[in-house]
Amino acid sequence: MVYAVSGLTLCGVIACILKNRQVGRTHKFSLYWVVALAGALLLLAVGPLSPGEVGAALTADRGLNPLKILLLFLSLSGLSVFLDEAGFFGWLSARAVRRSGGSQKKLFFGIYALVSVLTVFTSNDIIILTFTPFLCYFAARAEVDPRPYLFAEFAGANTFSMLLIFGNPTNVYIASAFSADFVHYFLVMALPTLCAGVAVTLVLYLLFRKELSRPISCADVGEVQMDRGLAAVGCAVLGVCILLMALSSYIGLEMEWISLGGCLLVFAAALFRGKAGLDRIWGTLKRLPWALVPFLLGMFVVVTELDAVGLTAAVGSLLAGLPEVFGYGLASFFCCSLINNIPMSVLFTQILTAAGAGEGGMFAVVIGSNLGALFTPVGALAGIMWMRMASGTGVRIGFGKFTAVGALVSLPALLAALGALALVL
Numbered sequence: 001m002v003y004a005v006s007g008l009t010l011c012g013v014i015a016c017i018l019k020n021r022q023v024g025r026t027h028k029f030s031l032y033w034v035v036a037l038a039g040a041l042l043l044l045a046v047g048p049l050s051p052g053e054v055g056a057a058l059t060a061d062r063g064l065n066p067l068k069i070l071l072l073f074l075s076l077s078g079l080s081v082f083l084d085e086a087g088f089f090g091w092l093s094a095r096a097v098r099r100s101g102g103s104q105k106k107l108f109f110g111i112y113a114l115v116s117v118l119t120v121f122t123s124n125d126i127i128i129l130t131f132t133p134f135l136c137y138f139a140a141r142a143e144v145d146p147r148p149y150l151f152a153e154f155a156g157a158n159t160f161s162m163l164l165i166f167g168n169p170t171n172v173y174i175a176s177a178f179s180a181d182f183v184h185y186f187l188v189m190a191l192p193t194l195c196a197g198v199a200v201t202l203v204l205y206l207l208f209r210k211e212l213s214r215p216i217s218c219a220d221v222g223e224v225q226m227d228r229g230l231a232a233v234g235c236a237v238l239g240v241c242i243l244l245m246a247l248s249s250y251i252g253l254e255m256e257w258i259s260l261g262g263c264l265l266v267f268a269a270a271l272f273r274g275k276a277g278l279d280r281i282w283g284t285l286k287r288l289p290w291a292l293v294p295f296l297l298g299m300f301v302v303v304t305e306l307d308a309v310g311l312t313a314a315v316g317s318l319l320a321g322l323p324e325v326f327g328y329g330l331a332s333f334f335c336c337s338l339i340n341n342i343p344m345s346v347l348f349t350q351i352l353t354a355a356g357a358g359e360g361g362m363f364a365v366v367i368g369s370n371l372g373a374l375f376t377p378v379g380a381l382a383g384i385m386w387m388r389m390a391s392g393t394g395v396r397i398g399f400g401k402f403t404a405v406g407a408l409v410s411l412p413a414l415l416a417a418l419g420a421l422a423l424v425l
Contacts, residue, residue, distance in 0.1 A: 009039025336372025
């Protein structure tokens with residue numbers, strides 16, 4: 001019964017993501033998290049674990065605690081979205097366009113570099129949500145093909161999100177299971193991220209070099225307003241938060257409380273701006289990925305029940321005979337592209353624990369959870385949002401086109417990253 005309910009839940013989630021199923025007349029919301037939550041509630045009724053046992057796992061005082069992970073991700077997302085509400089990302093994007101001098105090649109590499117750097121210090125999902133409409137708007141005005149820039153944005157965000165723990169909620173979840181230190185994580189992942197980034201850049205340029213050889217007819221995107229005061233406060237607070245999180249294991253302060261404090265601090269600063277500041281706060285709160293809360297909690301329950309009936313131990317024993325880095329890396333990559341990176345990360349975290357895998361397996365799964373999002377649109381919720389936003393502006397990128405480009409980009413990046421990881425470890 002547990003296998004049947006879990007399988008139906010995963011299939012339902014994937015179907016809702018692919019079909020973009022939404023309900024509601026005035027305020028629409030996606031159904032994928034409803035399916036995950038419904039499946040979790042059913043498993044609580046028929047599974048081997050009681051609600052009390054699952055509740056104890058949810059609230060356990062340990063690194064692998066979904067409530068702590070959600071607090072960290074939502075508060076960091078709050079800081080990133082607040083910067084966007086203040087106009088910071090739009091201002092940076094406009095400057096990148098103006099500095100291109102009419103050259104698509106310069107703009108392509110400039111956008112890729114800008115997205116990659118910003119993703120390192122914020123979050124891949126936030127960058128994708130912020131930059132996609134801007135790139136479509138610019139391409140329409142400049143009369144250029146938007147696809148090279150959209151794929152560069154998406155690939156850059158999902159590659160450089162590996163570099164720091166908070167770049168992707170999957171990083172946080174997987175690394176927390178092994179109590180990975182912020183600095184140690186960065187030192188291990190620096191070379192794999194750089195190698196993957198170089199591979200992505202080269203492949204994307206080779207794929208779109210013909211389109212990028214044409215000049216830009218109009219590079220004027222107009223004036224982009226920025227609240228310089230709030231943007232400065234947001235950047236300063238984000239920088240301090242990153243520094244404190246790097247030192248968190250030394251100062252005895254958990255990362256989620258640091259990020260929450262930073263988010264509350266910028267909100268407090270916004271209150272001094274009166275109604276304009278309240279609008280920034282309200283705009284930030286409305287744009288936070290709240291659906292991630294029931295989705296992650298639901299998937300945690302599903303995998304906890306599957307672990308109780310022995311699935312994770314069985315899969316762990318199958319992978320135990322393979323080279324740790326490449327075995328877990330390839331398995332998590334393809335699993336991610338089929339069932340989405342969050343369910344995959346929850347599942348593989350339990351598999352890693354059951355198999356007694358070392359940190360090579362952990363870092364390999366981190367790589368798989370990020371780069372797997374490039375292979376198919378199912379790989380990450382951001383992929384579906386990216387396609388939907390592009391389609392809303394008249395840029396249609398279907399499942400086949402996404403996967404064709406995704407396979408050519410992600411597979412070399414995956415092999416480069418896993419090879420570099422094997423060298424580092």
